Amino acid sequence: MLNIDFTHINKIWLRLFIIYSVCLLIKAFDLTFGGFFDITFRGLTFTIFFLGYWYLVWHLADRIENTFQRGNMNGFVQIVLHLTYGYFASIVFNMSYRIWDTAFYGNGDEWARNRLLNPELTVSLTLFYFLIYVINQYFRSNITAREKQIRLESLEKEAAVAQYRALKSQIEPHFLFNSLSVLSSVVYKDADMANKFIIKLSRTLRYVIEKNEHTLVKLQEELQIVSDYIFLLKVRFGESIVFNYGIPPELIRIYLVPPVSVQLLVENAVNHNSFSEDNPLNITIKIDDGNLVVSNNINKRKDKKDTTGLGLLNLSKRFKLVAGKDIQISDDGVSYIVCLPLLTSDYSTASLKKPIQQ
Template identity: 30%
Template sequence: MIELLFLMFERVGILIILAFLLSRMKSFRQIVHNEHGIKEKMILIAIFGTFGVISNYTGVEIEKGLIISQSWQTDVGYDGALANTRIMGVAIGGLLGGPLVGLGTGLIAGLHRLTLGGFTAAACSISTIFAGIVTGLIGRRYNIQKEKSQWWAMSIGVMMECIQMGIILLIAKPFESAYRLVEVIAFPMITINGFGTLVFILIIQTILSEEEKTRALQTHKALNIAQQTLPFFRKGLNVESCREAAEIILKCTNADAISITNEHLVLAHVGIASDHHKPMESLRTQLTKKVLEQGRIIKAKTREEIQCIKKDCPLHAALVMPLKAHNQTVGTLKLYYAHPNKLDQAEQELAEGLSRLFSTQLELAEAELQRKLLKDAEIKALQAQVHPHFLFNAINTISSLIRTDANKARKLLIQLSVFFRSNLQGARHILIPLEKELEHVEAYLSLEQARFPDKYTVRIEIDPSLKKLYIPPFTLQPLVENAIRYAFSKSKKGEVTIRGWSENGKMVLTTEDNGKGVSPEMLSSLGNTTINSAEGTGTALWNIKKRIEEIFGQEGAFMIESEPEAGTKVTITLPLVQNKESENYAKGFYR
C-alpha cells in the first residue's frame, strides 16, 4: 500500500505539472476567468477529458493485490485493474464547467478506461461517468472559484473516489478479487485524488487571484492617468490640452509615442516619429481614418497595417481607439510602439480602459461647454446692452453741438459709432486685441467728456508692445465707466489712470482713481457677487472676473483694492496671448 501511495504521488505529479503549464496559457486563463459559453465548454471538455485519458495511461496495474507494472498502460490483463487519478480530472472539470463539461469529461475518460480492459473496466467506466454528472451538478450550484472553497472541492474529490470504490465492489466480479483490490488501492487512490484536486483548485484560484490583481493594478493605473489628464480633457479636444494629456499618457504607459486626433487633424503627437507626425497636420495613417469611420478599436502589429505615408516610419505597432462623446466618434487616441511585442494584453486592456474614461471626460467637457455657452450667452446679453441714459445723453450732446461746433459734433458722432461697433464686436468675440479695447475706452471718454469737460481727467499709460496682445472684450471700458459714474464727488476733480505693462511673463492692466473708495464690507463682495446699493449693482465687476476665470483659469487674476476717501485700484493679470494663441484659447473655451 505504501509503495502504491508513492507511485501514485509520481503519477499525480505529472498531472500537476501539466496543470501548472496549462495555467500559464493565456487562452486557458481567459476561459477560467470568464463566463463559459458553448465554445469554452467544449475546450474544457477536451482539456479535462485529456487529463482523464493521461491518467488511464499513467495508471499502475494491480493484479491479485500485487503491483505488476509501472509502465505506460495500453492494455490491462483480464484479472488486472488500474490504480490511477482519472476521477480527479473528471471531478475538477465538472466543478469548473458544470453538467455539460462534467458529462463530456466523464464520457471521454470513462469510455477510454473501458477500452483498456480488466475485470474492473465496466465499474470504473460507470463510476467515472457518474462522477462527471454529479460534480457537474454540484459545480453549477456552487462556485469553486471562491476563496476557501479548495477544502470543499477536495472533499468532493475524496467522496467521488469513495463512490468509485463502492461501485467496484458492487459491479466487479468476482467479488473476492474486487474486495482484495479495494483493500490495496482505496487509501492511496482516495488520498492522492483528494490531494490532486486540492492542488489543482489552488492553481485555478491562483489564476483568478492574479487576474484580479492585474485588473486592479490596471484599473488603478487607468484611473491615475485619467485623474492627471482630467483638467486637460475637460477643455475639449484642442492642441494645448491634447499635448499635455499625451505627455502624461506617454510617461505612464509602455508606448513609444502617443497621438490624439480629432476627426480631421493630428492635435498632439509626442514620442518617436515626431518628425512627420506633427500637430495641426492632416491625418497621416489609414488606420486612424478606419477607426474614425468604424468607431471601434483596431490593433496593428506591422508597419504595413498602420499604413503611415512615410515608408521608413519607426512605428511598427499601434493600438488606435475611438474617442466618443454622446455615441459619436469625435477623435482617436493612438498608442504607437517601435516593437510589436510591447503591445501585450495588459497594455491593450489599459488602453481600452483609458479610451472609455477619456470618452466620459469628453462628454463631461461637452456638458461643461454647454454650461459655459449658457453663461456666455448671459454675459453676451449684458455686453450687448447700452445704458439708455448714456445713449440719450450722447445724442443730446451731439444734437446741441451741431449748431455751435459742427466739427466737434461730427467727431463725436464718429466716436459714438466706434462705441457701438466695439459693443457689437465684443458681443461676438471671446478675445480681442488690447488696442481695440482701448478704442472702446477712448470712444466712451470722448462722449462723456463732451458732456462734463472739467469733471475728470484720464491718463492712459500702456506699453506699446502689449497693444497687439489679446484680452477679453469689455475689460477696461466698464472699469473706467464705473470710476466716472460712481467714484467722484461733485466738489472734487477726478483722475483716472489706466496702465499696462508686462511682468514675469504676464500682462498686468490696472485702472486707478482718486475717488471716494468703498467700505471694507462692500469691498469683500465686489467682483464675487452682485450687490444692491445706491451706487450700482457691481454686475460689471462680477462679469469681468467671471470671464477671466472661465477663459484663463488660474493663469488669470482679478483684484480690487480700495480704501474710503483714498480711491480704488483694480488689477487684472492675464497671460500674454498672441494672435495664433487666441484661437486656441477660444477653441478651448468653446469645445
C-alpha cells in the first residue's frame, strides 16, 4: 500500500513558496528584469536556478542544525555559524548569478557597475538566509513541543497501566501470605527480629503503593527498599540467598530509575530459580558503563509454570517512554543479566507525573 507523508510534502511546498516570494522581490528591484513576472527565457531560468539553489541551501541548513542539536552546541555559537554559512551561500549565489548572466545573456556591462561581491545583493540574501533560520527554529520548536506533549500523554497513560500492573504483580497474595507466615513463626522466638521484620515489610509495601505514582525515583530510594526486601527474603530463606552489592554512595544519589524496577528483578530471580544453602542463589547489583546491572546464577525451578513476562515487558516500555532507551537482557544458561539504563534529572524534567520527593 502506498504510504505518502503529506507533512513532508507540505513542508516542501511551503519552502518553495517562501523562496519564490523572495525571488519575485529580487526581480522587482533588478531593472534588467521585466517586473515581478518576467516571462522571458532569462527570467524563467533565473527563477528555476534561484528556487533550486536556495532550496538546497535550506535543506543543508536542516542537516547542519541536526548536527548542532546532537552535539548540544551553545546557542550563540550556532547563530554565528549559521550566519557564516548563510553569508558564504550568498556569495556563491552572487558569483554564480554574475557569471551566468554575463556568459549567457551578455549583461557584463551591467555587472561592471557593481563591485565584485555586490554587497547589496549579498547582504540581502544573507538576511534571507537568516529568515530561513528563524522559520526553521520556529517549526522545530513547535514540532518539539508537540512531540513532548504526545510523549507526556503517552507516559501518563502508561503510568496508569504500570500502577495497576505493579500493584497486581508486586503485592501478590502469596508474597504477603508467605511473609506473614514467616512473621508468625518469628514473633514467638525473637521479638526484636519480629519487630524489625514488621518495619521492613510495612516499608516495602508502603513504597510499592506510594512510589508507583511516580515515573522515576532516586536510585538511592529504590536500593534502600531492595535492601529491605532482601532482608525479608533472608529471614525466610536464610543463607540460601546471597546478596552482592557494591555501589559508591555518590552514584546512587544522582541516578534515577522507574520505581520497583530493581525489586522486580530480584523477585524474578527468586521466583524462577531453585536454591539451597549448599547451592545458593547469588544476586549481584552493580553499576557498569552507565547501566545498573542486576545478575543472578541460573538454576531454573522444575515446578515453575511458564510466565508471560509482563513484568519485564512493562519495565521495558516504561524505559522507552521515559528516556527512549531499552533494557538489555542476557541469558547464557549460566547467568541471567539485566542492564537498566541509568537516568539523570534531565530525563525527568518534562516526564515526571509528580515531583520526586526529597
